[in-house]
Amino acid sequence: MGTDPWTGPEWDDPALTRLARRLRDAHRAVAPLPPETRQRLIRHLLAITDLAKRDADLAARRLDAFLADFQDAPDVR
Template identity: 55%
Template sequence: MAADDRLTGPEDELAWRLREAHRHVRSLPVPAKERERLARRLLTICDLSKRDVEHAAARLDLFLLSIDVRVSDTPSTGNIAEGD
């Protein structure tokens, strides 16, 4: 039985998402100082999750979105094929 098999409630779902976010931050192709800053922000969200699961989940969504925007260097128009 894998550890993820026991995750069923909203708190457990948030815990799983936080763990995945930590893995994502560790693998980002950014300078070490930037990665450290992002990890501290993520730890703040983890601390918040102890008191307010819904608010922490919303903050995690925004955090992940900000990482995607920051790391993505592909202009949105570059994804459209010629003639479309």
């Protein structure tokens, strides 16, 4: 095992905490939708969640775009 110091994000990183909360809230907003719509949107959210593991800033921008589209989409209400 190496002695390299941890170079990842801090556990109490406010930006990552905010992203995690926004992803959680997005999943909650999608949950009551009809099954076909819900499954499609959940796949998008899971892709954003996976991206957050590698690039939190890009994931946050993708989540912003997702939420903007989600609010404007006629098939989700």
